Amino acid sequence: MLRKTVCLTLWIGMTSLAQAAPSYSVNVLGMADDYANLTLGAAGQIVADFSLLDPVAGAWIHRSVLFANGSQTALSGPDGGSFHAVSIADNGAVFGNVGAHIGGSKPAVWHDGVASYIDLPAGADSGWITGGNAFGDAVGFVTSGSGDRVEVLWGRDGSVTTLDSGGQYAWFHAYGVSDSGVVIGHGATMADEDDDGFYDDERILSWSEGSFHDLGPRLNDIDPRRINAAGQVIGIGVANEDGSLTAGFRIDADGSVHMLSAPGAESAAVEDINEAGWSVGSGWKNGEQSFAVLWRDGDGVDLNDLIDPASGLTVIDARAINDADQIAALAVDADGATRVVLLTPVPEPHAWALLLGGALVLFRRVRRQVGAA
Numbered sequence: 001m002l003r004k005t006v007c008l009t010l011w012i013g014m015t016s017l018a019q020a021a022p023s024y025s026v027n028v029l030g031m032a033d034d035y036a037n038l039t040l041g042a043a044g045q046i047v048a049d050f051s052l053l054d055p056v057a058g059a060w061i062h063r064s065v066l067f068a069n070g071s072q073t074a075l076s077g078p079d080g081g082s083f084h085a086v087s088i089a090d091n092g093a094v095f096g097n098v099g100a101h102i103g104g105s106k107p108a109v110w111h112d113g114v115a116s117y118i119d120l121p122a123g124a125d126s127g128w129i130t131g132g133n134a135f136g137d138a139v140g141f142v143t144s145g146s147g148d149r150v151e152v153l154w155g156r157d158g159s160v161t162t163l164d165s166g167g168q169y170a171w172f173h174a175y176g177v178s179d180s181g182v183v184i185g186h187g188a189t190m191a192d193e194d195d196d197g198f199y200d201d202e203r204i205l206s207w208s209e210g211s212f213h214d215l216g217p218r219l220n221d222i223d224p225r226r227i228n229a230a231g232q233v234i235g236i237g238v239a240n241e242d243g244s245l246t247a248g249f250r251i252d253a254d255g256s257v258h259m260l261s262a263p264g265a266e267s268a269a270v271e272d273i274n275e276a277g278w279s280v281g282s283g284w285k286n287g288e289q290s291f292a293v294l295w296r297d298g299d300g301v302d303l304n305d306l307i308d309p310a311s312g313l314t315v316i317d318a319r320a321i322n323d324a325d326q327i328a329a330l331a332v333d334a335d336g337a338t339r340v341v342l343l344t345p346v347p348e349p350h351a352w353a354l355l356l357g358g359a360l361v362l363f364r365r366v367r368r369q370v371g372a373a
Contacts, residue, residue, distance in 0.1 A: 022325065022345035024306050026313060029067040029340045032330060034290075038340065040272075040320035040328040042090040042134060043068075047075070048340050049085040049096070066094060066110075067340060077108055078115045085110075087132025089156075095132045097140075107140060107154070121152060121160050129154075131176035131226070139177040153183055153207075163207050172205055172212070176226045179275070183207040184227040186218050204233065204251060219257060222249050226273050234260075234273045248281050250298070262293045262300050270295065272320045280318035280327055292318040292329050303329065303343065313341065 029046060036050035045068040051060045064075040064085040077083045077098035085096040092111060095118075099105035107118040107129045120127050124142035132138040136156035141149050151163040151174040163172060163183065172187035188202045202218035206227065220237035227233045231253030239247035239259070248260035248270030262268035262283025270281035270293075279295040283302075292303040292315040303315045313331040316338075320328040327343040 022306065022347065023308075024303065024327070024343040025346050026307050026311050026315075026331070027342045027344065028313070028331070028333075029342060030065065030072055032338050032340045034316070034330065034338050036319075036330060036338075036340065037085070038319035038328040038330070039085065039088050039094075039132075040322050040326065040342075041068075041088045041092065042322055042324070044322070044324070044326050044342055044344070045069075045088060045092065046320075046328045046340060046342060047085045047088050047094050064094075064096065067342075068092070073113075075110050076115060078117055083108065083110065083115065086129045087138065089132065089136040090134045091136065093136055095129050095136075095138045097128050099126075107138065109138075118154055119158075119160055121150070121162055124150070127152065130174060133177050133179045133181075135179055137177050137181055139174045139183050141174065151183075151185070153177065153181075155181075163212075165212050168212060169203075169205070172207075174207070175224055178227045178229050178231075180229045181208060182227055182229075182231070184224045184233055186222075186224055206231075206233075215251060216255050216257075220247070220249065222251075224251070225271065228273050228275050228277065230275070230277065232273055232277055234270045234279050236269045239267065248279065248295070250279065250295075258298055260295050260298065260300060262291070263302055265291075265293075268293065268300070271318065274321045274325070275323050276325070278321055278325060280321045280329075282317040290316040292316060292327075292331075294318065294321075294327070303327070307343065313339070315341065315343070318343075 032048050032050040036048050039047045047066050049064045051062050054061045062082045064083045066073040075083045081098050083096050085094050087095045094110040097105050098108050105126050105128050107127045120142050123144050127142035129138045129140040138154040141151050143149050151172055153161045169187045170190045174183050174185040177183045184206050187205050204215040204218055204224055206213045222235040222237035224233050224235040233251040235249050237249050239245040246267045248268045250258045260270050265283030265285050268283045270279050273279045281293050282290050283293050284290055293300045294303050312334045315329050315331045318327050318329040325345045329341050331339050331341045
């Protein structure tokens with residue numbers, strides 16, 4: 001009977017630990033601006049892509065910085081030019097772009113201090129990476145002198161695949177790729193185009209192994225951003241009829257659509273999802289006050305309620321989450337400066353108390369048995 005009680009106590013503690021929202025420790029890594037793009041690696045490496053005002057030159061300076069192993073490394077392109085980081089693979093390779101977004105840009109990768117350009121398909125003269133995964137696949141688009149845009153998957157094996165629907169769709173814009181190689185984006189069929197050249201019935205689309213898959217209409221003008229191996233897609237869409245408010249959305253593999261709202265906020269945005277289905281993003285109160293949000297099973301939690309208030313930080317935006325549930329975020333300190341922070345989950349105290357209680361009961365039982373012997 002006692003053994004069953006101990007096992008039940010330990011099981012309850014472990015279940016509570018798994019289900020409860022964790023608290024987070026905060027590691028401040030460096031400075032950034034409020035609009036920095038952050039990407040997060042499996043080992044907690046963060047790449048921040050942002051602009052800072054140079055007080056001497058009186059101009060905005062673009063920077064991409066890798067925060068890893070307690071150090072900061074400034075990233076640059078193969079020719080020493082500005083590098084716009086987009087994603088980081090588990091092996092530390094950072095994928096991004098060199099040059100302007102429209103015309104003349106080239107995709108590139110930075111790894112172990114060396115930057116190199118990524119091959120373009122034949123006939124293309126510029127390209128732009130929009131997303132990547134943990135294994136080194138990257139997705140984006142290329143353009144030619146005629147201005148035609150073609151979506152491309154750059155494979156981890158060095159392959160370059162154009163995502164051509166063969167006329168099934170008028171266009172397709174790719175934004176992310178899962179660890180299993182599924183590309184997510186949106187597009188429209190030829191039949192969708194109206195007399196004014198607009199597409200009224202746009203679709204959420206995925207691509208894998210040479211085929212497109214229609215995930216349903218692009219409700220609420222959702223911009224799909226990320227997809228995990230379970231087929232869950234997250235994105236940002238409009239939350240009201242006039243489009244003045246936004247919300248996060250999650251589309252599950254069965255096609256069901258879930259709105260991800262932020263607690264007490266008028267608007268929300270979701271930025272990333274991990275393999276467990278946890279999502280992160282931000283919410284806005286009073287039109288401008290921003291706070292970081294964690295969604296688990298669709299329920300949003302203000303991340304500031306999960307960190308130690310003694311840190312003096314307000315976490316304003318969560319940009320990425322890895323499979324260890326670490327979160328790359330932006331926070332504002334007591335002086336109003338924006339910081340890049342890494343949030344790492346720590347066990348809930350009450351769950352550990354239950355586990356330790358069970359262990360203590362077991363210890364006393366063993367001690368009595370030894371004493372009796």
